[in-house]
Amino acid sequence: MRSLTLFTVATLAFAGQALAQTPPTSATTDLPVTGRVPQTCALQPGKIQPGGLNNIAGLDGDTLRIIQFTDPATLAVRAASASINFEAVCNFPHAVRIESQNNGLWPVDERITDRPAGFAFAVPYSADISWGQLSGHFETNAKVGALSQQLYFVDNAVAGNFNLRIAIDEGASNVETRAPLVAGTYVDTVRIFLEPR
Amino acid sequence: MMKRLTLPLAALALTLPGVALAQATDTSTKTVGIVGTVPQMCFAGTLTGSGSFDLGILIDTTTGQLRNDLSAPAQMLVGSFCSSRSTITVSATPLVAQDFTAAAPNGFSRSVDYTATASGWTTTPASFTTSAASNPAAIQTRPTAFTGDIAVAISGFATTGGSSLRLVADEDYRGLVTVTIAAVN
Numbered sequence: 480m481r482s483l484t485l486f487t488v489a490t491l492a493f494a495g496q497a498l499a500q501t502p503p504t505s506a507t508t509d510l511p512v513t514g515r516v517p518q519t520c521a522l523q524p525g526k527i528q529p530g531g532l533n534n535i536a537g538l539d540g541d542t543l544r545i546i547q548f549t550d551p552a553t554l555a556v557r558a559a560s561a562s563i564n565f566e567a568v569c570n571f572p573h574a575v576r577i578e579s580q581n582n583g584l585w586p587v588d589e590r591i592t593d594r595p596a597g598f599a600f601a602v603p604y605s606a607d608i609s610w611g612q613l614s615g616h617f618e619t620n621a622k623v624g625a626l627s628q629q630l631y632f633v634d635n636a637v638a639g640n641f642n643l644r645i646a647i648d649e650g651a652s653n654v655e656t657r658a659p660l661v662a663g664t665y666v667d668t669v670r671i672f673l674e675p676r
Numbered sequence: 677m678m679k680r681l682t683l684p685l686a687a688l689a690l691t692l693p694g695v696a697l698a699q700a701t702d703t704s705t706k707t708v709g710i711v712g713t714v715p716q717m718c719f720a721g722t723l724t725g726s727g728s729f730d731l732g733i734l735i736d737t738t739t740g741q742l743r744n745d746l747s748a749p750a751q752m753l754v755g756s757f758c759s760s761r762s763t764i765t766v767s768a769t770p771l772v773a774q775d776f777t778a779a780a781p782n783g784f785s786r787s788v789d790y791t792a793t794a795s796g797w798t799t800t801p802a803s804f805t806t807s808a809a810s811n812p813a814a815i816q817t818r819p820t821a822f823t824g825d826i827a828v829a830i831s832g833f834a835t836t837g838g839s840s841l842r843l844v845a846d847e848d849y850r851g852l853v854t855v856t857i858a859a860v861n
Contacts, residue, residue: 505858506720510751510828512851514731514771514788516843521738568740570784571845638740638783638842 520573520673522641523566531562531644538563543645554659556602558649567610567641569633569673575610576672578628583621583653586663599652600661606669607644611637619667621653632676643671714759716859721756721826725749729830734771734788734849740842742788742835750829756797757823758859764826765815765856766802768792770836773846780837784844787836792853795827806851807834817860828855 527538534557536544545559584602594600601621608615610633617629650657729748736743773786780786789807798816805811830853835841843849 502715502717504716504718505856506718506756507854507856508720508723508753508828510853510855511728512731512748512768512771512790512830512853513728514734514746514849515847516734516773516845516849517737517847518845519735519737519740521740523739568783568842570735570740570842635781636784636842636844637781 516570518571518675520569521567522671522673525563525565525643528562528564528642531560533561534559535561545647548665549660553657555657556599556647556649556651556660558647560644560646562642562644565641565643565671566639567673568636568638570636570638572632572634572636572676574672574674574676575608575613575615575631575633576628576670576674577606577608577615577617577631578626578670578672579606579617579619580626580668580670581619581624581666582627583619583624584647584665584667585621585624586661587666588663594661597654597658598661599654599658601653602647602651602660602665603653604645604647604651604667607642607646608671609640609642609644611635611639613637641671641673643669645669716758716760716861718758718762718857718859719756720855720857721753724752724754727751729853731771731833735843742833742839742843746833748830750827753826753828753855755823756826756857757821758818758857759821760859761817761819761861762797762822762857762859763815763817764794764797764802765858766792766794766804766828766853767811767814768804768806768830768853769851770806771849771851773844774848774850776844776846780841780844783841785835785837785841786844786846788843788849788851789832789834789836790830790851791832793829793831794855795829796824797822797826797857802855804853805832807836826855826857828853 534546536546543561550557603619603621606617615631652658731746731748771788776786791805793801793803795801798818802816804814
């Protein structure tokens with residue numbers, strides 16, 4: 480009986496331990512999933528907007544080639560324009576910078592030093608940009624052959640078409656309107672930057 | 677715990693015959709019931725590896741869109757067990773930008789959906805898709821006790837809202853996969 484009694488006591492003791500250390504009937508594991516998205520801006524190659532050309536042959540690589548730069552009768556500049564779409568994205572608040580390398584179209588041949596009175600020797604043009612809710616207008620004046628640029632701030636991320644419209648007005652000149660243009664090949668480079676502010 | 681149970685039972689076995697011999701002149705039989713209980717219990721196992729899924733950079737930086745080659749090594753829960761019939765349940769939350777908390781601008785999303793799968797416990801893996809309205813396959817039942825390894829994997833990544841959307845910049849996208857094994861009657 481004593482042994483049995485002890486056994487009973489022991490049973491109670493184990494029962495007490497069992498209550499204190501109830502085995503888990505379920506077990507859970509959490510596994511975090513992480514990733515990051517860096518600040519990114521990207522511009523895809525441009526495409527001419529349908530119906531967006533006037534007196535321009537098209538986009539040859541990254542070059543716009545004007546069909547008839549001057550009126551053969553007056554040598555005054557003829558109007559030309561091109562509207563180009565770039566698929567683009569900036570996934571954070573950013574800035575748009577548009578830059579003209581020459582501040583207008585200037586002769587590529589630097590040997591042209593003869594600038595007879597009454598003749599124009601550089602051609603101004605304008606560039607309009609449309610990007611998300613931003614609309615910007617940038618003008619070159621062709622008065623000085625130097626880099627010119629304009630900066631715009633965009634307050635949020637934007638994705639979609641970045642539209643650039645480059646236009647040369649009829650008779651544009653860096654002297655008087657409709658002045659005849661000195662013979663030569665005229666060029667400029669426009670750069671668009673999507674960049675951190 | 678098993679070791680402590682053994683000692684009093686052994687003492688009983690030795691003592692009871694002695695008592696019977698001392699008090700009886702004829703044969704007498706006593707029956708002593710011995711009862712042991714194995715409780716229902718489950719152990720999730722030991723995680724190998726990092727214990728997390730680090731996907732790194734989520735986007736193709738030339739387009740801003742979700743990479744189509746996202747992957748992370750499966751995580752193993754080694755030595756999991758349940759001592760009875762059990763269920764395995766997997767749930768998951770989308771990867772969400774933690775710092776960019778405003779609504780995403782037009783054309784953007786701040787969340788990535790995926791499917792989490794737990795294999796090895798049941799014939800049909802438990803799986804949970806974060807974009808799904810319901811996930812009936814998220815809970816699977818195993819009719820017998822089992823011990824083994826559970827492989828947890830994630831796959832099928834998709835930008836919440838549609839594949840044409842871009843992800844907003846954020847250095848901290850986070851989601852969570854939860855795996856639970858539970859004993860059931």
